[in-house]
Amino acid sequence: MSENTKKNVTIDLEESEKTRLGGTSELESIEVAGKLSVKNVSERSRIWNVKVHLGDSRDSTDIATESLSGGEVDVGGTWESKYGVTVEAPIVTLSEVYDTCGTVETEEPHWAYVASKDNPVKITITIKNETDGEIDSIILNKTIPPELSNIRIISSKSGTAEFDEGTRQVVWKGFVVYPHEETNLVIGATGQVHDKEPKSAGEIVLTYKGEGQQRSVLDPDLTALTEFLMGIETAETEPNQWECTLECSNESDMIVRLDKAEVYLTPEGGGEKQKMIDAAPSIELSPNQEWSASFEVASKETPKCTQEILYTPVRVITKRVLGTIEKTPQIIPVYKIDYIKEFDPPAVNSFDKTPVEVTIEVTNAGTAKLNEVFVEDNLPDDIMPPTSEHITVWIRGEEYTGEYEFVIDPEDQNPEKPHKITFRIENLRDSIGELEPGESVKINYAVMAWRNRPEKEYPSPIACTANTYPAGIPAEVASPEDGHKLGVIYKKRAISTKKAINKGADAGEYEVVLVVSNNGEVTAENIEMTDWIPSGFEYIGTDPEDDQPDVVGIADGTNMVWKWARMNPGDKKKMRVTVQGEGEYERREPQVTSI
């Protein structure tokens, strides 16, 4: 009988480990269930008195006794016993890195989707064999969430991986992982979300087999009986000389191991039995193979012998670990922001100087925590910008005194130029904690509306961005280019002039009374009034003296020019100008200009 056709009783240890991982691949639970089977592979011989001996090797299991009794196992039959095993970790480590922004290299993966943008998702799945044996029969199913499109296998270190559009699963299989080695699969996709609800990243189910491996340390042995002939032949070789032969024969179709063969002779005259054969051959007998041992003894009568034989069918042990790992989907939150920008007052009087409070509030409108916020505000010309020390920042309704960056470009307060204001607050996680959903960063500063003109528009567009830690693609929100216009309330300007020409006290003397008044609703500035003195008359003086004009000669007479920096609504100036000359004093109306 060749080695291949030898039949041995099989003790089979099949241990199934079922592992559950959390969303970030952390071990949540592991259960190992074992099944010990004794298989009678014989085609014609029963085995009985089956006992499986475990000894101290059952320590990591829930088996209570050192040996298990299997009774009788019929031809081709199997006896089974189940048990549990306590272990700390599976023999295969599965990890998934779900990076929502795979195009930006960071130490830690990005863990949130930015709303309303393309998220370059990169999924890296790694399988590591933690044992000294091979892991095979590996099948991994990764569920691809509906938010992802443009699914592609970027790389597969082992086996083959394919995306099935119908089931929306990537199936990775057809490979072996060698002892203490690892392999990985990289999947690329584009993620798009348009609301703030957290999304599932899709579960993973991994099945595998470790042939020849076990999670327990069970080291079972077997004893059993089967069809086996044994007996003692006593034959007289000479008078009163006997040859006693112990004969054993394996009558089964299995290999039987003879462990002990002892023969005892009872002396003729009585007395203590004498051990005549004491053998421990541990010989494996093939089907129909015989084994014998003999001794000679002198006796007048037929010797009386007894025997003690121990034999058992030879067993082989087979074992394997079958594993399943189910990874719970990682939950991917969404980051997005909203903003409010307000002017107080929302509109200013034209040609006036008015302090205006600017309040910008950026709110975390998503479900992910934010680590940084950036605001770019644009102030048009005719606005005096704030200084950096006069900005106030609130977070969670409390004034924030931590670090932030506030830059005004150009760095001056010239109201004739537009200014760009940038505000950046970073690393909130290490200062006051990341900005939770619903929380906001509020920025307040004052600007000075500076003589704004009613015919002009003053847009003040804003752009806000925010990011998580680690930073990926920023969440953005912005106004239109012509957004957030500072209103200008048109206030009518009305500068009126009145003139009277009266006769003076002396001959040829006239007193010209000029009244200029601001009858409008707004302050007038740079007022310039010009009145004409005809040829033949000369300027003598003005009352009050503080309002002396510039007197300028022109071709047909003289011009008197008054300049005032500012006239408020209701302001009035009255001058009495004395002129002297000859002839008719021709009247022309005074001219007035202002801004």
Added chain:
Amino acid sequence: MLNIKYFGHTSFAFEAKGTTILLNPGIVEGEPLVPADFQARIVIATNHVDDAIGNAAAISVNSKAWFLGNKETAEKAAEQGVKPWLLHVLEPEVPYEVPDVTITGYSLSRIDEEAGGRIDNLGLIIEMGGMRVGYLGDSAIRGLFEQLEMDILIVPIGGGATFQVKDAVSLCIDVQPRIGIPMRWTAEDQPKKFSKYIEQFSKGTKPVLMEPDQTLTIQWAAGNEFRYELN
């Protein structure tokens, strides 16, 4: 050295070298801001409305102080018992001088909130204790004040009949006094806003927020160093 004490609303007392000038001892919500036995050498009301003239006549009579005001205000003071020889009508831009003090009035106006229109109000430049102080009283307009130089500018900020915060700030930006003092506020946030805006937009001007009964002491230390202390 000049001491400026605030009584609330638009009422202040200026004191230097033993001379005290009381400004606008008004009656607000039925309560006089300054006690009738207050001792002053000069009492000034910048207009004839009760929140400005208040019990100025009584104080003037009790302390035998000069009463200064525009024509309408002087007439009202006379009706209230101020002797004619203690009355002096301040003509616009005509200085009134007593030893160590020069007071110059400027024609301004306040809004008549009841009848509409405007009521004449004097703005003052008071030179005493080595300082030039601009005081707008209950003014809604700035008049010539933007062209005047001064060390201290006292401006209403409460709106209504007078300047709003923005007007007061705007004037401070144009005049650039060393100190800007708000008065006559009608809401708690107004003086804070005034201070904030002055600090932010008015170069060289320090806002000083005075609470009633506080005194501001101002002096030229060592002859040329401007110092002030609020107590």
